[in-house]
Amino acid sequence: MITTTGLTKVYRSRGREVTALDGVDLHVREGEVYGVIGQSGAGKSSLIRCINLLERPTAGTVTVAGQDLTALAGRGPRAGRELRQARSRIGMVFQHFNLLSSRTVQDNVELPLEILGKSGKERSRKALELLDLVGLADKAKAYPAQLSGGQKQRVGIARALAGDPKVLLSDEATSALDPETTRSILQLLRDLNRQLGLTVLLITHEMDVVKSICDSAALMENGRIVESGTVSELLATPGSELASALFPVGGEASADDRTVVDVTFQGEAATQPVISQLSRTYNIDISILGAAIDTVGGLQVGRMRIELPGRYEDNVVPIGFLREQGLQIDVLGQEPVLLKEGAQL
């Protein structure tokens, strides 16, 4: 639904060049919720602004719903008619809501419809329908200043949906909200994604956002995407930073001559009593340093950090046994040896 190839953005000011995006290839499938996570300054904001060409990419292409937006942009700095039409079919939600304080809630939602040239009757019908959808039907006549942060973001979402978009871009939509409100806004986005088949691309610096609603995720660092894939693919990737950040387990080795292993269970594998099998088969004592079970992107996942006596060399066979059980094994302090073979598979 959204594809970028070699997307590059270089900011030039007073002879200095700052590369915000450095050849980003992104592929968001239709109907999924895709999260791009990274620290501030990683280039997330530039990326999402390049998708609807609020920022002109220096190089590369952006395709949304089969339409090459970079081709529509033309050379001039201003957006032509075709690009503006394409933008009106892409909804966007902002961190600071960006509602017009001089307009009522209903008039704010009607704004995109005014731009589309819809009649007054149609505008108010659509706006009230959308406000009902986001649960704010009773606030139609209120002004944004009278609403709470979560309510403002609901208005922002209703407004973004006014043009019946297939794609919704969310620029840190929950970063200005408290955890409780964040949850309800994410739930709303999830519901809209399911009910309307809306494709959602969101950028965030909060791992919890990715954890609770994303089907796929990408990690951005210094203008590049360093990891990407569906959540289960990521969890199955040895040494994935994103996976361990999504699902952290703590615990330090109790002595130098121990081997610490992270075991990740997914789906079927989670039902096997592997640890006790391991202990009995090889007659070794296993300590559990940390463990957690959680739902990530609608997927039951368990992760456990265990400690085996002896160094890695002494534990090659038991670790091999764990791998045979179809578990995801990361040995701490060891290069993920299966990475290359895994990539070939």
Added chain:
Amino acid sequence: MQPLLEQACWDTLYMVGWSTVIAVVGGLPLGILLVLTDRGGLLQNVLANKVIGQIVNVARSMPFIILMVALMSFTRWVTGTTIGREAAIVPLAIGAIPFFARLVETAVREVDGGLVEAVQSMGGNTWTVVRKVLVPESLPSLIASTTTTIVALIGYSAMAGTVGAGGLGDIAIRYGYQRFETELMWLTVAILAVVISLIQFAGDYAARSLHRRGGRSGPGPKLRLLKASTATTKTV
């Protein structure tokens, strides 16, 4: 005495009224253009920005009485005369346009760039941004700017009395100063004070009631916020 003052009042209001209308009509687009053509603006055009900015600066720094004299031939071309209240409107308006334009520029610059971005993301063009965002969102400030302009114009209009424009300033100078009719002078001063206070009050009221509706960054809430924060630091 009374018909004299009454006529002077109407003359002042007539001159100030028309020159305000022209200043707003001319200064509003000019001020918005100053913002749009600036670096990073929607119609970025550094050359145009510099040229407009320079014209506005020169016109603003010109003492009004000199501007009036300098514009005489232009005034004659427009109104057919250089004497009287119609003739005074020309330099008043031309002096007030750049004054108002700068105030508009400041007001429009205050509008959150995120709102512009939001309208662009909906597919709005520059004109939509001006109409739906820049003007309505800065309206309280624009009204306050208009009030300031009107008060400044009342001041300028007294100087216009020197070209026989009439009005309250003219009365104060001719009767009060040149004929030593101190009483009449103080009376005009009092009337001017009342008129200016009324205009300021009406302008403030209009701006504040719009602010209250919008509820953002109004002078009232800010003050209250300040008080609240000092109160909390005290309790801490």
